[in-house]
Amino acid sequence: MSTPTTEAAPKASRTGEPLLRVESIDAFYGPVRALSGVSIEIGPAEKVALVGANGAGKTSTLRVISGIVTPKTGEIWFGGERIDGLPPHRVVGKGIAHLPEGRQLFAGMSVEENLRFGYYPRRKDKGSLSGELDRVMEYFPRLRERRKQAAGTLSGGEQQMLGVARALMSDPKLLLVDELSLGLAPIIVEDLFDILDQVNRTGTAILIVEQFVHMALANTHRAYVLQKGEVVAAE
Ligand code: ATP
Numbered sequence: 001m002s003t004p005t006t007e008a009a010p011k012a013s014r015t016g017e018p019l020l021r022v023e024s025i026d027a028f029y030g031p032v033r034a035l036s037g038v039s040i041e042i043g044p045a046e047k048v049a050l051v052g053a054n055g056a057g058k059t060s061t062l063r064v065i066s067g068i069v070t071p072k073t074g075e076i077w078f079g080g081e082r083i084d085g086l087p088p089h090r091v092v093g094k095g096i097a098h099l100p101e102g103r104q105l106f107a108g109m110s111v112e113e114n115l116r117f118g119y120y121p122r123r124k125d126k127g128s129l130s131g132e133l134d135r136v137m138e139y140f141p142r143l144r145e146r147r148k149q150a151a152g153t154l155s156g157g158e159q160q161m162l163g164v165a166r167a168l169m170s171d172p173k174l175l176l177v178d179e180l181s182l183g184l185a186p187i188i189v190e191d192l193f194d195i196l197d198q199v200n201r202t203g204t205a206i207l208i209v210e211q212f213v214h215m216a217l218a219n220t221h222r223a224y225v226l227q228k229g230e231v232v233a234a235e
Pocket residue numbers: 001029032033034052053054055056057058059060061211
């Protein structure tokens with residue numbers, strides 16, 4: 001993982017853009033090339049899948065978008081603004097939330113405490129913390145019942161719900177979801193995709209990384225296929 005070298009992305013803006021435009025990105029981990037000339041676009045309120053085999057570069061693409069990995073070359077535009085080079089907290093501030101692979105919850109903290117970490121009042125007119133908790137809990141009645149329970153004592157499916165809920169606490173315009181299905185029973189994954197569908201219907205765009213191609217295609221509007229760090233097909 002590389003560290004962003006600068007706090008400020010180039011000040012530039014464009015109009016008539018898709019919500020997200022990733023343009024010709026190359027990214028490396030030390031000497032290891034993870035992405036070669038990756039370009040993808042997502043429109044407002046679109047639900048797009050990113051599929052490919054192990055090591056194809058799916059996670060790296062999400063990390064580059066959310067500022068965890070800084071691309072070596074290429075540009076990333078979001079809402080008409082250039083965002084490559086911004087650190088992750090500034091990218092969240094622009095309206096992109098990331099559910100990382102493996103969820104990365106605080107196991108000893110309660111459901112509610114975990115959700116507080118996702119709160120990020122992007123706009124001055126944004127809801128209060130308790131208002132955002134209520135808004136997000138609407139999607140997850142089971143989490144509402146368990147709000148005082150330690151995250152580590154939840155079932156795998158509930159933990160994944162909590163991961164999605166935490167990402168939604170910043171009221172993102174784009175939600176990045178890495179391996180929603182990881183280690184979960186198909187019926188639970190279906191429930192989670194249903195929730196993502198409800199979120200998407202409120203106008204939030206979603207980019208879903210998924211190893212199970214059929215599941216990804218059944219639950220999105222279109223897809224990109226990555227192979228060895230390159231986009232080899234777009235549906
Ligand atoms: P998976 O489904 O296994 O997570 P992926 O499609 O998400 O695969 P990436 O994790 O993005 O693929 O990996 C792309 C390439 O970068 C692979 O060759 C991988 O070995 C390499 N890579 C990923 N993370 C690191 C890291 N932290 N250090 C070095 N190389 C890495």
